[in-house]
Amino acid sequence: MLLAKKIRINVSRQDAETLEFMQAKCRALYNWHLSQLKSGAKWSVYDAKKTLQQSRQIDPELNAVYGKLLQEVFFRLNEAMRGFFRRVKAGETPGFPRYHPRPKFFTLKYPGVYLRVEDQTLILPTGGRGKPKRFPDVRAKLTETPPTPFREVAVTKDAEGHYYATFLSDADESHPQADDGSAIAYDLGIKTLATGYSTTGRFVHVGGFTTYRWYNKQLDRIRALRSHCQKGSRRYRYLTRVYHRVSEQKRRKQRDSLHKASAFLTRQAESAIVLGDLSQQQMVQKSRNVTKRTKGLHRSVQNEWGLYQFVQMVQYKAQRNGKKLYVISERYTSKECSGCGYRQEMPLWKRTYHCPQCGLVMDRDENSARNILARFLARLGPYPERDDVLSTSSGI
């Protein structure tokens, strides 16, 4: 289990150029190998690595890039290809891995053992033998204290041009909470991010973050202003920069909300947390074939919440707080009456569950949460405790 801490770093102008140089070289190497694959070459990470020597001869500038960063490029490509083949094998039709576009910073991943931190300065090596090297090692000023020991450091740059170092470390040994059989089940949803129902019979509602609405309005405004400018003009470019800055702020705000919500979720008293399997949700499933009715809702879920990211956060925070996390099939949990088991269609826009059989009237999400908990308690199937919720989707 890895924990990540992202820390802003300050670098000199020269060091920023060094980072730009190295990331551009890594990206070019990545894209070049991808282009070979696109034109039908077979992928083998072993063979690809062997070509690095040739690549260095063709482009001697690669020698100025720290070698481990180049190795990482092959690893990343391998991950992308493996993910692609895994999905093909599962009968899906995934898109081929994509090129890394030029305006984006190609993340530089350093293995932790090769890095040193000297009084709040992270030293990122560059490539090349002998002295002087073409680029001296990058000395990045850390604005926070990194966790020690760390396993890996990823260097990124945001839309505003700030650099960050993300330290990945092994989580502290968590203190497992005594399992008293109590559990709380959450329905992850559209209007409220999460609705919980616990074995003690209490409801928990997490959500109601509305700041993104304000951001959306700003973004729409900037776009509208820009549409009146001539493409490529000074004002057009200025507004583009502003647009990027505001969307970056929005993204950060949302992440922050998700962090807070997941922290809240995992701090509840119950010793087990139960989530419905996201892969079965209407809103996730229907991403390819969006109907008029679900379109608005769907967009709000995909863009505004980021449920997958949220589940990841819940996952590692649960672990850190010593809670058990279970992910169970949530098939029909929104369609079934939690009072009598009656089943009816529940399109996404129906926010209240009205049961024609027993007369139950209940909030849609609360009804689902009750069903998820009931199903978990009844153990309607083997639900192994999940370590990695997202990579293994259970079909149905």
Ligand SMILES: [Zn+2]
């Ligand atoms: Zn009923």
